[in-house]
Amino acid sequence: MRTGLNKEKIIRVAAEMADEKGAADVTFKELAERLGIKSPSLYKHFIGGLDELNKELMLYGWRLMDGEITKAVIGKAKDDAVIALCYAYRKFVSEHKGLYEVMQWYNMYESEEHQQASAGAVDVMYRALASYELTEEQKVHTVRLIRSFLQGFSTIEVNVGKDYPVPLTDSFDFALKTMLNGIANIQNIVQ
Amino acid sequence: MRTGLNKEKIIRVAAEMADEKGAADVTFKELAERLGIKSPSLYKHFIGGLDELNKELMLYGWRLMDGEITKAVIGKAKDDAVIALCYAYRKFVSEHKGLYEVMQWYNMYESEEHQQASAGAVDVMYRALASYELTEEQKVHTVRLIRSFLQGFSTIEVNVGKDYPVPLTDSFDFALKTMLNGIANIQNIVQ
DNA sequence: CTATAAAGCTAATCGTATTAGCTATTATAT
DNA sequence: ATATAATAGCTAATACGATTAGCTTTATAG
Numbered sequence: 001m002r003t004g005l006n007k008e009k010i011i012r013v014a015a016e017m018a019d020e021k022g023a024a025d026v027t028f029k030e031l032a033e034r035l036g037i038k039s040p041s042l043y044k045h046f047i048g049g050l051d052e053l054n055k056e057l058m059l060y061g062w063r064l065m066d067g068e069i070t071k072a073v074i075g076k077a078k079d080d081a082v083i084a085l086c087y088a089y090r091k092f093v094s095e096h097k098g099l100y101e102v103m104q105w106y107n108m109y110e111s112e113e114h115q116q117a118s119a120g121a122v123d124v125m126y127r128a129l130a131s132y133e134l135t136e137e138q139k140v141h142t143v144r145l146i147r148s149f150l151q152g153f154s155t156i157e158v159n160v161g162k163d164y165p166v167p168l169t170d171s172f173d174f175a176l177k178t179m180l181n182g183i184a185n186i187q188n189i190v191q
Numbered sequence: 192m193r194t195g196l197n198k199e200k201i202i203r204v205a206a207e208m209a210d211e212k213g214a215a216d217v218t219f220k221e222l223a224e225r226l227g228i229k230s231p232s233l234y235k236h237f238i239g240g241l242d243e244l245n246k247e248l249m250l251y252g253w254r255l256m257d258g259e260i261t262k263a264v265i266g267k268a269k270d271d272a273v274i275a276l277c278y279a280y281r282k283f284v285s286e287h288k289g290l291y292e293v294m295q296w297y298n299m300y301e302s303e304e305h306q307q308a309s310a311g312a313v314d315v316m317y318r319a320l321a322s323y324e325l326t327e328e329q330k331v332h333t334v335r336l337i338r339s340f341l342q343g344f345s346t347i348e349v350n351v352g353k354d355y356p357v358p359l360t361d362s363f364d365f366a367l368k369t370m371l372n373g374i375a376n377i378q379n380i381v382q
Numbered sequence: 383c384t385a386t387a388a389a390g391c392t393a394a395t396c397g398t399a400t401t402a403g404c405t406a407t408t409a410t411a412t
Numbered sequence: 413a414t415a416t417a418a419t420a421g422c423t424a425a426t427a428c429g430a431t432t433a434g435c436t437t438t439a440t441a442g
Contacts, residue, residue, distance in 0.1 A: 059338030152343030174332040
């Protein structure tokens, strides 16, 4: 019988599943169970199989994050904007560990598509830097620094056991200040 | 017949294989072929199967990197030490993309073991900071910043398509300078 | 020399992904 | 309204790698 499913609904369930059980445990078998259908039926929606689902999950994840960090930055400028963006990124990851794994993990394979998917989030970073007096090249460097840090920090935080006696949050703030300080002194930094 | 294999040799072949084909494509099937044995025989060396192999690969990778960055830092202090360490880390990743994937990827599951594996590399970072006038807490923050950046930057660099018109190397240097600048101004940064 | 452990092998099993082909339901064109 | 086509589901069968069971050969300790 018809269940009224479509790609979008399936992706949402798959994303939940990823967050609950980890990216590697999103199987067609269990996804189908959760949706109340049999696993071969999933091929009606994802002809490319598990691979296609993962790609769509990745795209979905980046769109979602894009939305979150965009909201966070609205009406803010300079340091306030950067700080808000970084907090929003970190919050997103903490709430979507599994989905974030897919966003990272799947990138190993389809880097072209991944590039485009994350372009939205990167673009928000550029806009957040608009209010600084920076050359285009300086903006590129800065975005790459912030992006690298956020990505690395998130990965570490998600998988870390202990953050005692020095809380990770303090280190996060420290890092933000260091980077903002770098932006402020950018003329002295770049030859 | 006896082939004279042992864990160490198998791991080395598996590491090569990871670098050639990517972490996800290290299968018992092909690994056995490369070693000239049948895949069930691998269980004589890795009772825990593919899982155990991956864990050992991860440990091997971190030991290897530990050695590399340790060498790089010898006889250097302060900024020179940090710069050398970061370059060595980046070089290691560029030469061991697949192995590095395993080092990252496997961490999702066994975070306790991963912690210990990467502890060596983290320790080298602490030593590299020894020559600065920093409190223990400041060192922790600094190590976490550098580590996050290196991890994020590496992941991005490995999977990125284009670094044109702004070369990634320039961004790497920019980031290093920004972070070193942050270390120099650390008193002003921490409240 | 012999007993035993180690390291290999073949054959069989398991689990998930995937494909093939069938059926009912929905949507659409006449 | 009705005939037709496309869609979304199903069952049965296949494929492929991981894994397990049980056998055999080779080193080696005593």
